[in-house]
Structure formats: C-alpha cells, structure tokens
Amino acid sequence: MLDEIDPLSTDKSHVNSQGTSVNLKKSQLTSFSLTALEERIGYEFTDKTLLGRALTHSSANATKCPSRDGENLEVLGDASLDTVVLDLLLDLNPRYNQGQLSVLKSAITCNDTLAVIAVRTGLHLLLQHRLPAKQVKELESFVDHQNKNHHLFSHEKELVVISSSEGDRAFEIDYPKVYADAFESLIGALRIDCDREDKVIRQVVLNLMGFVIVKFHTNIPVCPLQRVNQNRIKPEFKEEKNLPDGTVNVTLEVKNFQSFHGSGPSLKSAKTAAAKLAITTMPWCPTQNQAQGRKHKRTKSDPLYGQLLEKGLGTEHGACHPNYIDRLK
Secondary structure, eight states: OOOSSSSOOOOOBBTTTTTTBBOOOGGGGGHHHHHHHHHTTTOOOOHHHHHHHTOOGGGGGGOOOGGGSSHHHHHHHHEEEEEEEHHHHHOOOOOOOHHHHHHHHHHHHHHHHHHHHHHHHHHHGGGGGBBHHHHHHHHHHHHHHHHHTTOOOOTTSSEEEEETTEEEEOOOOOOOOHHHHHHHHHHHHHHHTTTTOOOHHHHHHHHHHHHHHHHHHHSSOOOHHHHHHHHSSSEEEOOOOOOTSSEEEEEEEEEEOOOOEEESSSSSHHHHHHHHHHHOTTTTTTOOOOOOOOOOOOTTSSSSHHHHTTTTTTTTTBOTTTHHHHHOO
C-alpha cells in the first residue's frame, strides 16, 4: 500500500495564503512510497531522481528548467505508449485494420483512460504540484469518485440526469489531464531508465494497462461526441449562459427531433453529457459499438496469451477475465 502522503489533502499546511496548493517537500517522497510504486508497476528504477521528475508537475518547478519536472518525459511517454499499445493490440488480433487500430489506440491512450489508470496506480498520492486550490478540489472530487466507483472509465460511468421545470439536464465530470500527463511522464522516465529496452516497457505497460487493452479489445468504446457527430442527422451544439460557479451549460439540438441539455466543469464535459443523454434517448444513435472484425482466438503459443493468463487477465478467446480488478490489486 502506498503511504498516506497525499498532495490532494485538505490539510491547511498544504495551502498558502493565496489559496494555492503547495507541493510537498522532496524529503516527503519517501523511499517507502517510491518503493511501493515500483512494486505496483513491476519495475525498480536505477535512477530515482528520474522517477522523482516524472512525479513533479510543472507548477512545482520554480526554476522552469525542463530537467526539473516531467513535461518532456510526458512527450516521450506518449510516443512510447502509442507504440506498445499498437503492438499489443496486433498481438490480440492481427486482423485489425487501420481504422480499428486507430479507434482502439485512441480509446486506450486518451486522457480520460490514462487518468483512471494513474489514480488506480497511485500516482495521485505522489504527484508534486502547486496547483490552484479550485483545481485541487476538482482533482479531489475525481479521486473520490474513482475510489467509490471502482475506477470507472468515462464510457462506463452512469449518466447523471437532473430533472427540472426546464427539462432533463445531464451532468458530466472532467477526467483530469494532470493525472494522464503524470502517467505518460512515468512511462517516459521508464524508457530512459531501462535504456530503451522495449521488452521492459512492454511488460510494465502490460502490468498497468493489460486489463484495459483486453477489455477494450473485446468491446471498443467510442466517444459519445464522435457518435453524434458522425450521425447522418446533423446535431448542433449551442453554448448557454454559464453559472456563477463556473459550470458550463450547452444544448445539443437535433433537427426535427428535440434538444438535449448538458452541464459540466468544462465545455468538453458539458458537450459529452448532452451527447450521452441524446444517445440514451434517440434510436438513431447506438449505445454500444462492438469490436469489428473477426475474433482472434488466442493460443498457448502466443506470447501475449501467457502473460495475460498468468495475470488472470485473459482467456483463450482474448476476453477480459471477470476478476481482473481483484487480480491487479
């Protein structure tokens, strides 16, 4: 278990007089917490300072020197993840075409998915930052939601609908990019520390994301915004007046049908909420996008089969093991 140091703590010692969250001292990145993280990812860093960089947000870098935070590691990690995930997907099903690979890779490596994995891994407990108090509260809310709902991905979360005299309005939370960036920085730091050894990177990605890859391979999730935008009936988003608390409101108008209202802390989340509401209501937009292409049966001679089965993540048909969450704890 990771130690109890949490930058998202509401303890007043972590917030200065300007309402800005203050990053914890480097000494608080204890060997215990770093060791616990290394055990979680299945890799021990040779250069601990590199791991510390990956866990340092740019807001905590007073010098603004690129070698003092994880921003450039994030770029490297992003590219590395794309390559490894595509490699694993083709192992699962060599028959995927270009379009299917693109959709799957985007779903697996998008900010929403990586933010969930980052919290599940425990990166939020170690991330050093000086983020505004308002943003810290949003991060707290996301972590609390994830812990209470068994780390749901954005497409799995139940739609929250608020009824009023003006009609139903859906609400959607943001999946913090801050956490997704931290996860990519971790992978970037790993790539440097292991001397670009592809097998090592592949194994760590499999440790942390194997269940996601198998799960999405079985049933490809598609962004609600993409679903409604690609429909023959051309929907149109119209931004409404924002609330004093910063909540963004939008209306999704479907010609000759009806309007759907969505709200959220950002324009993206508000549009997503409205799109989800439309999908659950209208017959012209399917709620599920099954993986296309012929199913590829895994055999014991396939390298990925053994790795997935050993972790309890897969079956001979490539399906996600029903107990994959418990197996990864």
